[in-house]
Amino acid sequence: MKHFTSFHDVDDLSALLEDAFSFKKNPFAYDELGKRKTLGLVFLSSSLRTRLSTQKAALNLGMSVMVLNIETEGWKLETQDGEIMDGTNTEHVKDAAAVMGQYCDIIGIQSVPPGVGMLERDVDYADALLKQFVRYAGVPIINLQSAILHPLQSFADLITIEELKEIQKPKVVLSWAPHVMPMTQAIPNSFLQWMNNADVELVVAQPEGYELSSEFVGKAEVIHNQNEGLLGADFVYAKSWCSYNRYGEMPSVKEDWRITREKMNHTNNAFFMHSLPIRRNVIATDEVLDSPRSIVHRQAGNRLYATQAVLKSILKSNNGSNKTSAYAFQASLF
Ligand code: CP
DSSP states (O other): OOOBSSGGGOSOHHHHHHHHHHHHHOTTTTTTTTTTOEEEEEESSOOSHHHHHHHHHHHHTTOEEEEEEHHHHSOOEEOSTTOOOOSSOOEEHHHHHHHHHHHOSEEEEEOOOSTTSOOOHHHHHHTHHHHHHHHHSOSOEEESOOSSOOHHHHHHHHHHHHHHOSSSSOEEEEEEOOOSSOOOSHHHHHHHHHHTTSSSEEEEEOOTTOOOOHHHHTTOEEESOHHHHHTTOSEEEEEOOOOTTTTTOOOOOOSOOOBOHHHHTTSSSOEEEOOSOOOBTTTBOHHHHTSTTBOHHHHHHHHHHHHHHHHHHHHHHHTTOOOOOHHHHHHHTO
């Protein structure tokens, strides 16, 4: 694998899953693979799981890790080409990425805008910062979450479903849930992208007005009645997201879409999933979260093995190859 920006970068999903399961049995199987290699991690927003699991995964492979909280520790980045930079943005992303590529063998970037994590729909869906890092860093790039995708989370979710499923083709329901503020579509988009490539019966339960981009919904059946959607589910994945058509808004919803024990009773004794962090008793009740069928901590634990499998694949593909940073490429032209 050259980069890991979305599901589409995965060459062989079965092999990647196998690697993740192997790492779960023996996390130190490849503890020399990343020796003398450096992973740079860039964060724009808060993070607990991504930050820690990615560092741990790199350490397990023998890599060194550097972390830059770019909003507070770096220069304010400009992303527009040709901009006269006489405002508040001090450094162009094409320079920042190219320089980081000189110090790092792989770069992970969490490009979620600070605050509610959303700008305008066209801006978010262009995923410019991530794409510019791919273009200018000259080293493999891992998407640690953007405003529209979170592939490491989704891979961990798939690992979790694969290890717990009790039938070949389980019914997996992604259910919208309430929140105190509008949330990005990164988790649902990404989850649907991965689940559309898995052997599952896929349902999205959501109120009217919360449609997701059809690009990500794919073959999933969309149901607007939550109890109907949950009927017979083997896995229930709760997540809040904002409206796509009225981007950034939260159209009012009359019914209570929180996941409760009563609602879980409509399922086939389903496992309950969420990417965390979760606002307890807003998205799902304590009763659901603390029940034996809640697998939210297992999902978070599997982030480690998902990331180790991705890093291994990138290290193997790129081992021995010389870096071709944008500057090195420019220099080679002269
Ligand atoms: N699920 C997830 O990515 O969590 P963090 O934002 O805490 O990293």
